[in-house]
Amino acid sequence: MQRLVSCLPSILRSVSKDERTCFIFLKELWPQIVGDEVARKTRVLDLSEKRLDVGVPSEAWQMQLRSLTPVILASITRMWGCRPVERIEMKIDPDIM
DSSP states (O other), rough: OOHHHHHHHHHHHHHHSSHHHHHHHHHHHHHHOHHHHHHHHHHEEEEEEEEEEEEESHHHHHHHHHHHHHHHHHHHHHTTTTTSSSSSEEEEEEEEO
């Protein structure tokens, strides 16, 4: 398992050029990127032109996550070994509880 984890940045770098594939990986790895608690209250919605749209349940979560944007971007960059995401936009999604 450790060998697979050590290959992850290389795999992620190779898929970063294809936004749809990168989006799928971002959705799957979201709990590792932001932590389980934040992942339960957010949803990766879209990736377009290096902008990641994330659904949040309320304005309070929107404000809190905006303040964490640099940390989230750094986590993605560290995991990918490159910058597949340059901006994050938080969108209120009332379906998230």
